[in-house]
Amino acid sequence: MREILSRLLATGGRLRSAVSRDESDGDQLATDGGATVQTTRGDSLRNSLPVEWELVESAPFWLPPVLFAGFFVYGAIAWNFLLSLTDYSGLGGAQYENFDFSMYSRMLSDGTFWQAAQNTVVLLVVFTVLCLALGLFVAILIDQQIRFENTFRTIYLLPMSLSFVVTATMWAWVYNARNGVLNQLFRLFNLEGALVGLLRPAGVSAQVIQWLSWNTTALAAVIFALIWQFSGYAMVVFLAGLRAIPTEHYEAARVDGASTVRMYARVIIPQLRASAVSASVVLMVFALKAFDFIYALRGSQPGANMDILATMMYRVAFDSLQWAYGSAVAIVLFVLALLVIGPYLYSEYRRGEL
Amino acid sequence: MSTGDGGFLDGLRNTESSRIGLYALLLAGIAFYLFPVETAVMTMFKTESAFARTLPFAPPGADGFTLDALATAWNTLRPGLLNSLLMAIPATIMSALLGSLTAYGLTTLSWRGQVGVVVLIIAGIFIPYQAVLVPLAQFWFQVLPGIVEGFINTLFGFLTGGNWEYPSRNGYVQLLQLSVTHAAYGIPICTLLFRSYYQSISDEMIEAARLDGASAFSIYRNIILPLSLPMFAVTLIYQFTQVYNDLLFALVLINEPASQVATQRLAALTGGVVQSFNTTMAGAIVAALPTLLVYIVFGEQFAKGVAGE
Numbered sequence: 001m002r003e004i005l006s007r008l009l010a011t012g013g014r015l016r017s018a019v020s021r022d023e024s025d026g027d028q029l030a031t032d033g034g035a036t037v038q039t040t041r042g043d044s045l046r047n048s049l050p051v052e053w054e055l056v057e058s059a060p061f062w063l064p065p066v067l068f069a070g071f072f073v074y075g076a077i078a079w080n081f082l083l084s085l086t087d088y089s090g091l092g093g094a095q096y097e098n099f100d101f102s103m104y105s106r107m108l109s110d111g112t113f114w115q116a117a118q119n120t121v122v123l124l125v126v127f128t129v130l131c132l133a134l135g136l137f138v139a140i141l142i143d144q145q146i147r148f149e150n151t152f153r154t155i156y157l158l159p160m161s162l163s164f165v166v167t168a169t170m171w172a173w174v175y176n177a178r179n180g181v182l183n184q185l186f187r188l189f190n191l192e193g194a195l196v197g198l199l200r201p202a203g204v205s206a207q208v209i210q211w212l213s214w215n216t217t218a219l220a221a222v223i224f225a226l227i228w229q230f231s232g233y234a235m236v237v238f239l240a241g242l243r244a245i246p247t248e249h250y251e252a253a254r255v256d257g258a259s260t261v262r263m264y265a266r267v268i269i270p271q272l273r274a275s276a277v278s279a280s281v282v283l284m285v286f287a288l289k290a291f292d293f294i295y296a297l298r299g300s301q302p303g304a305n306m307d308i309l310a311t312m313m314y315r316v317a318f319d320s321l322q323w324a325y326g327s328a329v330a331i332v333l334f335v336l337a338l339l340v341i342g343p344y345l346y347s348e349y350r351r352g353e354l
Numbered sequence: 355m356s357t358g359d360g361g362f363l364d365g366l367r368n369t370e371s372s373r374i375g376l377y378a379l380l381l382a383g384i385a386f387y388l389f390p391v392e393t394a395v396m397t398m399f400k401t402e403s404a405f406a407r408t409l410p411f412a413p414p415g416a417d418g419f420t421l422d423a424l425a426t427a428w429n430t431l432r433p434g435l436l437n438s439l440l441m442a443i444p445a446t447i448m449s450a451l452l453g454s455l456t457a458y459g460l461t462t463l464s465w466r467g468q469v470g471v472v473v474l475i476i477a478g479i480f481i482p483y484q485a486v487l488v489p490l491a492q493f494w495f496q497v498l499p500g501i502v503e504g505f506i507n508t509l510f511g512f513l514t515g516g517n518w519e520y521p522s523r524n525g526y527v528q529l530l531q532l533s534v535t536h537a538a539y540g541i542p543i544c545t546l547l548f549r550s551y552y553q554s555i556s557d558e559m560i561e562a563a564r565l566d567g568a569s570a571f572s573i574y575r576n577i578i579l580p581l582s583l584p585m586f587a588v589t590l591i592y593q594f595t596q597v598y599n600d601l602l603f604a605l606v607l608i609n610e611p612a613s614q615v616a617t618q619r620l621a622a623l624t625g626g627v628v629q630s631f632n633t634t635m636a637g638a639i640v641a642a643l644p645t646l647l648v649y650i651v652f653g654e655q656f657a658k659g660v661a662g663e
Contacts, residue, residue, distance in 0.1 A: 054465040057570045061459030065452040066471060069541040073478040076486035076493070083488055090488075141379055154653045155384050158391070161649035161656060162642050163599030165617045169624045169638040170390040173397065173410070173631050181393055181410040188409070228387065236661045278662075285480045292601040296621045313484040318606065323488050334485035341480040345473055354472050 077334060084327035091321065103328035113329065116312040119219055120336070123290070123308055127223045127230075128283045132276060134227060135234020140264065142235070143242045153239075157232035164229075164292030171225040172297055175211035183209055212297070218305040222294060229293075230286055234279050241275030242268070281344045288337055309333045398423050398636035405632065420632075427623070427636035433612065434619035439644070441533045441615060442597040448537035450589045453544020454582055458574050460545070461552040462560050472549070478542035483602055491606050494531045495522055525613030532607045532615075536597045543596075544589050547659065551585045552578070591652045592659025595645045616641045 085099040107113045142152060159167060174181040186192040186209065195209055199216070211221045245268060253263040291310040298306065307315075309329055317326025348354050393411045400408070404418020414420075456475070460468050499520030507516045521527045555578070563573050601617040608614055614622075620641040624634050649656055 054463055058459040058463035058465060061463070061570070061574070062456040062471065063459075065456045065541050065545075066475065068452070069478060069538050070474065072486065072490070072535065072538040073481060073542075074474070076489040077481070079489035079492075080485055138383060141376065141383070144376055146376065146380065150654075152380055152383070153657070156387050157653070157657055157660070158649065159387060160660065161595055161645050163601070163617055163645065165599075165601050165620050165624070166638045166642045167390070169620060169634055170394050172624060173393065173635060174390055176631070179410075181390075184410055228390070232387070233660055236657055240661055281480070285482075288482045291484065292599075292617070295601065295605075296624055298625075310482060310484050314487070314602075314605075317488055327488050330482075330485040330487065333482045337480055337482050337485075341477060345477060349469065349473065354469055354476070 080327050080334075081331055083324055084331050086324050088324040088327075089321055090317070090323040103325050106325065107328055107332070112307065112312065116307040116309050116329075117332070119306065120288070120308040120310075120333075122219060123223060123226075124284050124287050124340075127226050127287050128280050130223070131227050131231050131234050131283050132280055134231040135279065136238050136269070136272070136276075138231065138235045139238035139242055142239060153236075156235055159229040160232050162229070164290070165296040167225065167229050168293045168296035171221075171228075172212075174225075175221050177206075177208050177210040177213065180211070182211065213305070215305045222290070222297065222306050225297075226287065226290060226293065230283060234283065237275050237279040238272060241272045245271050277344065277347075281340060284340045285337065288333065288340075309336070394635040394638050397632050398427070398639055400632050402630075402632075423630070423632035423636040424640070426633050427640050430623060431616055431619050431637055431640050434614055434616035435641070435644070437529055437613055438598055438616040441529045441536070442594055445533040445536035445540065445597050446590055446594045448533075449540025449544045449593055450586060452537070452541050453546075453589065454548045454579075454586070455574070456541065456545040457548035457552050458578055461549055462555065462557075462573070462578065463570060475542045475545050478539075479546065483539070487602070487606055490535065490603070494535075494607060523610070525608075525610035528608045528610055529613050529615075532603060535603055535607060536600065539603075540593050540597065544593060547589050547592070547662065548582065548585055550662070551582065555581060587652070588655045588659045591648055591655045595648060595656065598645055 082096065082099075084103050085101065086095060087098075087102065088095065138156060142149060142156075146152065177183065183192055186195060192209060196206065199209075199214075209217070211217045249267055249271070250263065253267045258266065288308075289310060290308065291314060294306055294308065294311045295314070298311075310333060313326050313329040313333060316329060317323050345354070389411060396411055396413055397405075399419055399421070400414040400423075401418050401420045404414045404420075407418065408415065460472055499522050502520045503518060506518050507514055510518070522531075559577065560573060563577060568576070599617065601621060604615045604618050605621075608618065620637050623637045
């Protein structure tokens, strides 16, 4: 892709005359064959342009889309906050009067909210850390100048192209208690009984492993499947990071006599910090949004054992028609997301990346 | 292969066993990432009797092979697939085009304060959609219909008799609403993708064109747009996958059974009380087909979109 770009840039002179031919008054400059490009520095010209003129000229391009998206994003969030201060049930029109924080105080004394909040944080932390670790490991493996690299990469990233609903359908079959893939595998090696026995002291009395119904395993099952789906993403990000590290760093470590493990631990992996940060931000956002996956995985099964704030919000607002309460849960989720992305965006801004 | 750009087996590169170990790990990776898909494919071809006889990931065997489950799933999902495409394709094109325009306005024509706008846009990528769901439903089903009805009945009251109704019960209108919603929420990520790309285009070329008297639009039309075609490919592929795969917005915005999208129909198939796994697996494969095809054909571009390059 870079080649295409540079080739096109090389033909800039030709493009430029094509541009000026479109304009009726472009003749005098179109013939100079790119001399202007050489002599006029873009910087000095830019400084000579008044800011207001730049704003007026660029606004028609970015303002309409920004207003369009901004209405749906920020307008909707503000509206959502307003709704969370009412007691709107979702039937008829909302009454925007008597604003108070009763929905939030109700939330504080709601056990299912705390369960969902706890699950969200556990999912956020465990999923992100394991995903990064696995992604880094796979990226290092792929970086060993292997054959068929493209094939391996394509297959490792494939789960990410599938929708949450599709992967949830597949994993529902893997985790199915009666004759699911996992339980049949355990049965094959005569391990199922042993595992059930292991869990018996914890008050389990079932004959088979009920991955999605037991409190101890439900969230772990969700996390494992999400790692399956998204570790390929971490792999891609880390691979790009590894490829950006100059060869000399490997050679210097070698010359210093560092072992392979030491080289990676001391020299290479520390340089992947930026990749790790950006990957973990995106992974955490995936985790906060994992609604589709849990919704489809749980199917018609009741139970809050794998509830996260995202699924709780939907259940409260759209299944039991408590829109104001659902809005309040959504605001908590939004604040949680802000806590993740706020520092990230700020550091990107400080580094001049924005 | 010998001049190392590093790698942890560099020192051992010539030893056969370490290479074998490496490939064994990589193959184990393939098994890990493919086994649910492989199981789904094997399961969808099985009859009920083969189901009991064989392991889930084993092939059905000659006498246990059937296409019934596939046919059932196909018939259930087909209208959903059409709706999904009808909704996702316009949404994808709209958000890519608008993202490209936004990125152009925010990079090549730079002005002080644009960083603030960029931060607001990028933050839009990361917001949890739950935080906008309730207002979204209210906007499409209450506020907008109210405004449009009032507008039309006031202006054309003599034609409508003053009781024209916004057709929000119409399935196609709901699909259109969903499509517009996806287009709006796709703008931030599309802007980000195009922006990093446009930053690599030389200022001088733009300035020269400007000196030649080219308008901002003609610079976009004649220089930027032709240059961005590869990026359009990346963005369209990535964004199509995202929109097609979504369930949440569809659940909230589409309640007409006839206009349900594929993910909705698959979720209903999966969540049903009676579960025959050969049908649900066939459903998963059928619903995944469009994005699987896109991924197999354009895998490289998809990876670029994922990595935000």
